[in-house]
Amino acid sequence: MTQTLELLTHRTETLRSIRGIVRTMKTMAAINALPYEQAASGIEAYRATVLDGFHAFLHRQGALPIGPEPGAVPVMVAFGSDHGLCGNYNEVLAEKAVQVGADMRVICVGAQLEDALRGLGITPEAVLLPPATADGLGRLAGHLITRLDVMRRDSISGAIAVTLVFTQRGAHGLQAPTSQRLLPLDPDLIGGLAARPWVSRSLPQFSLPAQTLLAALVRGFLFTSMFRAAAEALVTENAARLARMQQAEQSVDERLEDLTAETRAARQDAITTELLDVIIGFEALKDRDKRKRR
Numbered sequence: 001m002t003q004t005l006e007l008l009t010h011r012t013e014t015l016r017s018i019r020g021i022v023r024t025m026k027t028m029a030a031i032n033a034l035p036y037e038q039a040a041s042g043i044e045a046y047r048a049t050v051l052d053g054f055h056a057f058l059h060r061q062g063a064l065p066i067g068p069e070p071g072a073v074p075v076m077v078a079f080g081s082d083h084g085l086c087g088n089y090n091e092v093l094a095e096k097a098v099q100v101g102a103d104m105r106v107i108c109v110g111a112q113l114e115d116a117l118r119g120l121g122i123t124p125e126a127v128l129l130p131p132a133t134a135d136g137l138g139r140l141a142g143h144l145i146t147r148l149d150v151m152r153r154d155s156i157s158g159a160i161a162v163t164l165v166f167t168q169r170g171a172h173g174l175q176a177p178t179s180q181r182l183l184p185l186d187p188d189l190i191g192g193l194a195a196r197p198w199v200s201r202s203l204p205q206f207s208l209p210a211q212t213l214l215a216a217l218v219r220g221f222l223f224t225s226m227f228r229a230a231a232e233a234l235v236t237e238n239a240a241r242l243a244r245m246q247q248a249e250q251s252v253d254e255r256l257e258d259l260t261a262e263t264r265a266a267r268q269d270a271i272t273t274e275l276l277d278v279i280i281g282f283e284a285l286k287d288r289d290k291r292k293r294r
Contacts, residue, residue, distance in 0.1 A: 033242070039227075039231045071156060072161040072184075080109060082110045083241075086240040141227040145219065165178075
């Protein structure tokens with residue numbers, strides 16, 4: 001009984017240590033998500049400025065001939081996680097990538113996502129590391145644009161069709177993998193901007209050559225889209241990890257309650273056994289004294 005009680009006590013202490021680790025990781029996931037959430041909100045202002053620039057350009061130059069370019073090389077940029085303990089986050093994202101196009105050239109962000117993609121038969125052409133802090137989101141977006149530019153120059157047609165795949169937040173704390181067409185530009189987006197009336201009394205003017213300005217606007221649009229996708233991926237990754245840690249904490253708490261009850265029962269059994277030993281010993285002494293008096 002003593003060994004059982006010692007074993008239960010050891011297990012309880014171990015679980016309490018695990019609970020402390022889980023609680024720490026839960027706190028870190030909640031803290032880590034905040035800067036990326038703020039970055040995702042902040043980039044929206046930049047994105048709105050870029051879209052205003054497109055609106056002014058279209059109002060001045062007219063509608064753009066947006067459509068698929070012949071021979072464009074299909075490229076997918078998938079944003080996953082580089083760390084585990086976030087459930088099936090990367091596996092679900094990899095399944096979404098297969099649905100988007102398993103025969104595309106893939107740039108993968110995150111080692112865990114790379115493993116999930118390889119498990120489904122997709123071999124990424126390049127694997128990048130997610131930024132360690134929100135300050136690295138801009139560097140990652142710039143690096144991705146540079147890679148895409150190299151791929152465009154190396155293609156025979158000189159054109160690429162880019163699709164982003166990442167996990168996006170939804171209503172009521174839900175999240176789901178999504179895909180976003182990046183290049184060629186979405187006709188609905190450009191058409192909507194071209195159809196929007198110009199409300200200012202001042203007409204838009206620019207001094208740069210039209211092609212140079214358009215290239216700068218497209219590059220700004222690519223940057224904001226990459227930045228936002230990377231930020232969303234890191235927010236949802238930490239949210240998924242937070243949810244798993246909450247589940248783990250609840251499981252540990254339930255097991256601790258069971259072990260506490262078992263420990264109390266074992267301790268009570270030990271006390272009862274010791275009392276019975278004392279009573280039996282006392283009764284044996286009384287019987288011996290009676291036999292001596294006789």
